[in-house]
Amino acid sequence: MGSEVRVRFAPSPTGYPHVGNIRTALFNWLFARHNKGVFILRIEDTDQERKVEGATEIIMESLGWLGMDWDEGPFFQSHRLDMYKKYAEQLVTEDKAYYCFCSSERLDAMRKDQAARKLPPGYDRRCRCLSNEQIETEKARGIVPVVRFKSPTEGQTSITDLIRGEVIFENSLMDDFVLLKSDGYPTYHLANIVDDHYMNISHVMRAEEWLSSTPRHILLYAALGWKPPQFAHLPMILGPDKSKLSKRHGATAINEYQNEGYLPETMINFLALLGWSLDDKTEIMSREEIIANFSVERVSKTAAVFNKDKLEWMNGVYIRNLSIDDFTERCLPFVERRLPPEVKRPIDAGYLKQIAPLVQERAKTLNEVPQLVDFLFVNKLEYDTIILQGKLDKVQAVVVLEKSISMLEKLEGWDSDIMEKAIRPLSDELSMKVGPFFSVLRVAITGRTASPPLFQTMAVLGRARCMERLKAALQKIKS
RNA sequence: GGCGCAUUCGUCUAGGGGUUUAGGACGCUGCCCUCUCAAGGCAGAGAUCACCGGUUCGAAUCCGGUAUGCGCUACCA
The missing domain is CATH 1.10.8 (Helicase, Ruva Protein; domain 3)
Known part of the structure; x- marks a missing residue:
């Protein structure tokens, strides 16, 4: 069962889920369902400062709304602190990581200096070779260290990305990144590797922004003696100005789309098409069709602009269906x-x-x-009298209303066909075009110049209210 | 600055050496339908496939360089 597909969606609980994150969740979910694999929900709550209360619930609700069910979890990284600590310490013992006592002030100053001298930024490895005595003195001073990974200073690390192919990085350019923060929480890099290993994750599908830190992950897997999963870095979602989709482009949180009246099936279909395609023409697809056809091979490499016009169109299609x-x-x-x-x-x-x-x-x-x-629904219509006559003059509009009222009063039923049969000939009788003629009635009935078909609307509104409105309109135009 | 990724109509995309006068969709324009608005139908405009070189009988498709965009470069994910 080593070939079983196990993927995870691992958001950090920092607020409402961004459509980009949801798209990542969707691709993982589709991949799992297509391959009859397992979809796991893991909450990466290792940043105590950015954590937002209730965000986890919102994430779960959003997934639920979209019908993305998970098979395992939610797991919380904050519940697994001992585990990360254990591995961080193991790496220190094995001389693959070390304690670093540098203050954030020093680090800031260092970075500023590096920037000023146009040097590549990165930790200068000052604590990499501290003696045991030095470590003890620092500890005695009450400084709580972080644990840093001892990156190799030469060689290359290559990854084979399922979407982008082989990507090679120079180890010498990698700095000694932090594994364990001084508050005892792991960084993303450590937590991620430990969890993916223990959860037996087979494929890591995440946004492209992670591609650059993937060599760190590869190196960590090697240091821990674990086999890395396969990676697939998904294209990003951009705003109309081609920068990363953000609030200034409008709605970015999935729940905003829910509130704006988009259907979950629209969102699934639309998001699936942002970076994936079935062929050269199929656009409207049910969730089942997407699952049946989803594959990483057909995921595109290029970032996609979120096209809201197209989303609206698609939602209209789903609404009509x-x-x-x-x-x-x-x-x-x-x-x-x-x-x-x-x-x-x-x-x-x-x-x-x-x-x-x-x-x-x-x-x-x-x-x-x-x-x-x-x-x-409302009792009284509010509209400008001038729109009542439309292309006609006032006298004509009055005639239209009077004739229609008396005709409708004589009517047996209140069926739209019956009404139309009775009213339509009146326009001929008065040698008016039906357009302007109906328009008077439309405004009287609906208070607006654009509406659903007139007679069907009248049928639904009911006889009493229609007559009331027509008479009110007559009054209105006469006064 | 360094490193990485990407580059086909305005946008989402198809296409992976000859089947392409580069296909579809959104949006846009026009026409038809029509009581208005939609929906629907039809038609149209819109891409020298970023650029420059190379490989080849032949390149949007393969290779190299350049440009541009984006990402990463935190005790954030």
Whole structure:
């Protein structure tokens, strides 16, 4: 069972998960599911300063929302401090690592000096060859040391990345990085290697920004006598200006997309296509299709700009493909939250279901549904009288309303076809074009110039409210 | 500065020596449909495949260099 695929998503709990991190999670998850492997959730909470309360829960909720289930975990690195410490000390004993007593002030000064003299930055290895006595004196002074890795000063370290091929690094350029911080917490480098080893991780798929520190990891595996996993460094996600996607580009946290009314299936599909493709044309794919076809070979090397226009389009596609019941259900919380306060709560789900077909193909996000339907809920319409007549003059608009009202009053039923059959001929009768003619009625009924189909809307609104609105419009234009 | 990675329409991408007058999608423009707005259909504009050399009968595809972009260069991940 040594060939079993075991991958992990290992976020640090520093807030709402970034779409880039979620994309990394998704590729790991897809890879695991495609290969019938194991997907592990591990929380890398080794930075006490950046840790945010509740972030872990949010991460788990986000994964849950997207339907990315994990098979093991969540594991917390903060619960495994003894283990990291043990290996750090083992490396010190084996002379593969050493204690460093340098203060952060000295380190800062050193870096400044290096920058001023245009030297490559990096720890100057002052503590690399301390004698036992020196170590004891420093300890006696109450200085808590960090543990640094003794990087080789010559040779090369190469990695074979599943996406980028062989990448070679000069060991002489690698500095003695910290393994264990003075607060007893491990750095990413140590914790990562220890955990990946103990969790039997077969493939490490992470963002490209990690490529540069991978030789450190390789060296650490070797120092510990462990076999490294395979690496795949995923392309990054950029903002429209091609810099790393960040807040100034708009929403970056996955939950923002949830709140903006994007469907989880849209996010999965869209994110999957950011760096991976099935072929030269397939774009809309179910989660199952993506799983069935996912492979690292088809992951691209190039960073991708997050194209929100395309996301919106795709969300529209998914919204239109929803059943009426499903669409109604998903709209409900948004409508509940964003309809004007004067509308009575709870919102009538039955009524919303009648409305749903009118707006389903018009909405790109669930969040815009409330604005699309609010005129069907409020009691009094607010609109500018001038839009009522549209291309017509005032007298014509009055006639349109009067004729329509009397025609509708005579009507037996309140079915959209019946209404249309009765009203449409009126425009001919008055030798008006249907466009401007209907427009008057549309504004009277909806309070706006763009709306779902007029008669279907009227059918849903109901006879009483329609007549009331038409008469109100007549009053309004006359006064 | 050093090291690393990358470079095909504005964007996401297909393509991996001849099948390519470089294909698809978003967006954009026009037309059709049409009671408005959408949706849908059709059409169009949009890429000298970053640049320069090389290999080859032949290169977007292979190699080298240059440029540009990005990443890393913390007791952050």
